[in-house]
Amino acid sequence: MIELGNETIQVKIDLENGARLSSVKWNGYEFAVGFRGNPLTWGWFSMAPFAGRIRNGTIRDSKGNSFQLPNKSHPPHAVIGFGATSKWEDLGNGAQLLNLPEPFNGASVIQKFSIINNSLKWGLEYQANGCDLPVTLGFHPWIARDIGFGPHAQINFHAEKMFRRGDDYLPTGELIKPTPPPWDDTFTELRDTPEIIWPGKAKLQMAANSPYFMLYSQDSEGICFEPVTAPPDAQNLGISGSHQIETLITFSESPNI
Numbered sequence: 001m002i003e004l005g006n007e008t009i010q011v012k013i014d015l016e017n018g019a020r021l022s023s024v025k026w027n028g029y030e031f032a033v034g035f036r037g038n039p040l041t042w043g044w045f046s047m048a049p050f051a052g053r054i055r056n057g058t059i060r061d062s063k064g065n066s067f068q069l070p071n072k073s074h075p076p077h078a079v080i081g082f083g084a085t086s087k088w089e090d091l092g093n094g095a096q097l098l099n100l101p102e103p104f105n106g107a108s109v110i111q112k113f114s115i116i117n118n119s120l121k122w123g124l125e126y127q128a129n130g131c132d133l134p135v136t137l138g139f140h141p142w143i144a145r146d147i148g149f150g151p152h153a154q155i156n157f158h159a160e161k162m163f164r165r166g167d168d169y170l171p172t173g174e175l176i177k178p179t180p181p182p183w184d185d186t187f188t189e190l191r192d193t194p195e196i197i198w199p200g201k202a203k204l205q206m207a208a209n210s211p212y213f214m215l216y217s218q219d220s221e222g223i224c225f226e227p228v229t230a231p232p233d234a235q236n237l238g239i240s241g242s243h244q245i246e247t248l249i250t251f252s253e254s255p256n257i
Helices: none
Strands: 002-005 009-014 020-026 044-047 058-060 066-068 089-092 095-099 108-116 119-127 138-144 154-156 159-165 171-176 184-190 195-198 202-208 212-216 222-228 244-252
Touching (some): 009 108, 009 119, 044 119, 138 244, 202 222
Antiparallel strands (some): 002 009, 009 020, 095 108, 119 244, 138 222, 154 195, 159 171, 159 184, 184 212, 195 202, 202 244
């Protein structure tokens, strides 16, 4: 376990369990959903080298050769990548390395955290090292609804467009006007910085350098704000994304609303 922090923010990085943030505290409030058994349902972790679901767990290289990804957790689709279920290597100075398994032989990802005043910077970079497979990166923080005084979190989120979701929870590729919450959806063309407010206590804002944003609000204990470089099943939608992503998570006090 690695600990980083300053006077206001303290985080714990669990290398054995996906190099996830098992604890995220600001001014004494805990913002990470704690351990719930399934590695995909707690803490704050990175999604690499794919984010969200991939139809039937099948990807193709540039020559059209198909490769099968693990799909036991959400069959028949692959989901979220290898990062959350792997042991990472500590590189020091808030950085961690994961050498990826088959079929991404030779490729790796580097994650890095840094803390400045009331902000947490979270970065993720993919290094292909000759691997010729599509990649999507993203962040998957389980943000606690209850930070110590009841589950009163309020979501402030506005986007111009949302991907229509099929019955299999995969985006169809059609962009539509966002539907009302609750969500398990992917958005683009955000109108402002997404935020969660705990009236009278705290506000969390998440800014990212990516055009796509997944949001999951159907859980009673946590909310997932998920910047991603491309939507789920991106290759089958004909979409590719950057091999690098960063998000800046800023905490502040919130007045009573």
